[in-house]
Amino acid sequence: MLSTIKELLDALGSSLEADTVLDYIQNDPNYGNSNPSSKQVNEYAQRLALKASNAKAFLKKYDDLKNKNTDNLSDIIVLFYKLVCDEKRSKIHKPKVAPKPILGDNKHQITKEDLPQIKDKLLKAVDESKKLVMKSFEEKESKLRPNWYNSLDLPNWQKDHPAMSWDFPKEPVAIIASLAGIPIASQENIIIDELLYIFSGVPGNYIVHQRVKDTFDPRTFLISDDLDDALKQMVQQMLPLASNYSIVRRFIEHCNMWSGQVLHALVSAIEILLKDYYTMIAQLETEHMSGNLSLQKLWYFVLPTMHTMQVLAAIVTNIGKSELRGGAVLTVLHDKTSTLMGDGRAQEISLFLTERACRPYLSILDQWIHKGTIVDPFQEFMIEDNELVNREELPVDYSADYWEKRYSVQRERVPKFLDKFTDIILRTGKYLNVISQCGKSIAKTNTEDIKYSLREQNYSAIIQKAYAFASKSLLELLLKEYDLMGRLKSVKNYFLMSQGDFIVQFMDATEQELSKKIDDIIPSKLESLLGLCLRLSAASHDPYNEDMRVELLPYDLQFQMFKILSIETEDEKEYKQNKDCPPLTGIETFSFGMEVKWPVSLILNHKAIACYQMIFRHLFYCKHIERLLCRVWLYNKVVKRFSEARLYADAFALRQRMLSCIQHLQYYMCVEVIEPSWCQLIQSLDKVNNVDEVLERHNDFLESCLGDCMLTSPQLLKAVTTLCLVCVQFCTFIQEMHKYFVDAELNSMLGSTYDNTDYSEGADCGTTMSASSDSFASSVSRYGRRFTAALLSMLAIIESMARDNNTNKLLNISARLNFNTYYVKQLEKFCSDDKLLRGEKKQVAS
16 A cells, blocks of 8 residues: 555655655544545546646556556545645645745855756746646636536546557557568559558558657658668658548547537538548458559559548648637638639538538527527537526616627637628527517528528528518517507606606605705605605606606715716726715705616616616706705895895895706706707607617717716816805805894894894894894805806816817807806896885886
8 A cells, every 4th residue: 555655646746755644544534434436536536637747647657556456546546635635634634844945045055956956846836837727728628518528427438448549559560571572563562452551540560650749740651661662652652641541530539529519510521521431442452352453553543532631631630720619610611612712622522511510500590590599508609698697687687788798799609601790690699589588489480491602692691581580570579569669758757857747746745855864864755755746746647657766876976977987097996985975965866766677678778777867866956956046036035025135136146147057057958958869869769670779879869968968078067066066055055044134134123122032042143144244245245256166167168178079069058158147247237226126117127
């Protein structure tokens, strides 16, 4: 046992010592009780080989010991696996070795005695790198194998029974006979007999094969020196046939179970050609036995076959050296067939091979374009099913991953003759797959099978016909049965705020709740208020109103847009987290959500809904500011009746400027941006021919709305946000000061007779306000300057963007706001007149 352990440790290259392993065996009570099967032992040996410095040497040593029926070999292999591959055990039982000085350190000078040690370390590092490369290659190869392969215990026939190979033996054979003294006529008969064996992959006595370095290298032969020079020259002319045959046979035997259906079909076609080749060899042997075959006749008979075998060898060498599979093999065959236009016989052979190899691939293609399913166990087809989204998850998570990522094109698997139709093939199968996901049966519209041809028209017509059927069927399914247009209209009513009465009722009902901090809001209360408003407004007639829901996002609109716009830029890190942001209110975080079911979720996917939400949040916030300014207008109506109303004229004018500006912004976004773009979308959807065009038009609509609503430019969005913030702060200031307005007016009206302790604080405030009216005026003036600065900054950015794009719709809002600025200045001047404050009707009318 000790000698067996030493042999395996030497082959493994492990740092363990034989005595340590033997001690472990003696102290382990569970040793010898595992009784592993031969399959498990072989698997452990394969895994140990990955840890070995030389995997081939270890496996060879294991096979030698196994063939000798070495005692306890299986238990020793299992023990080695536990000690070397099991991480927990290897950490516990790893022998402790004193640390050695690091070579190259200043404390340790390198001497001649250290050179062998350095060499060993370098060789070991190289072996480890080879192991890593080999391991990655094996992992890649294992992924290509089907799942059921790992459960099979397949014998290695080529290794266990090398004589079963139809190629020459791997080990070369020496020339064991001499032709010295034999007449030339007898030499010719002997050499003919030798050549017939050589052509079949059987080594001879006077012509022997040489070892090849690589699997697909040409094979060379060694001819007896005693052979006549004239005969030797003719033999050398015919030996390329045997060399090419050897390459073809090696290619066939190199293909295994996981090589793929295309290579299996190609090998099958080559075997058909080789059957004719073996028949020719048998006929030549019959002629030779009857004494009618000379070396000249043999050369005459094998000359056409040499060309055929040369074509076969060139094809398989190109495929084998590049390790091609699937569609890449068909590309090589197609190119070879196209280049052999001038050689009729060679092109016929190449065409035969290509047509046979294409059959399994085109069968998968036929299932894809007519059924929408992929039956590709060896991963050879151009379309790969990533299975990112399951059908059961679609009503919940209607992301765009199903449409954009589940089915992807693998360019290296696309045959050259189908390259033009890749996009059509992808979309055809996707359309049919969506139809089948909806529970609809799909009947094959075309009974004609796709066949390979050098003329693309032979299969392009079938693909185009299948594509037309699939696109038309899915489009009709979405538009008619699933009412896509009604869905889009419902989205417009809620997210783009075209359902006016519902929005007003909802904001009235939820104003108190949405004014709270986000942590204090009760989402269930908002949901109930949403349902109530949907039932009481005109939205009750919408068949999809039950799909609406409430969402409270953890960030405001500006942070969300900046985070999106900064993706893959230097500013992206700034928007990973929003810790420094103050607590948000419900108004800043509120948005609608919508549950969209399959297959409409292909169009209204997660990305599209997110775009609608961003537009809605922008409109909703502007509507909220308009309501705040209108409430300030109500306060101003009360203040106008005060005796000192003239003091508040500047506040009245600033409120009107803000209200006019916000209303112009809303009018621009709703009437000049969204509505024309929506009409253009509806008109374009009447002309589409497939779902991809619907997606494209819808995405164009969303991008246009986001851009023209000033959401995609960080500078412009920041300027608009600043403008809105000034308006909100001004409204808050006026609301806080309103009670002081009333108290000050009551105090001035009651005078000294007003002596109520309950209103003493109000009286003090009134005195303070009368004494510090300049402070109120300066605050209003400060808000006015901030508003003007924000407005001018926004106009400057708009004009800068308009210079780069003359067709920009932002020019409209720029013109409106510039005109509004001039109009409001004239109104301020007019409002400062005392006659207006005294309420003279003529001046008001004018």
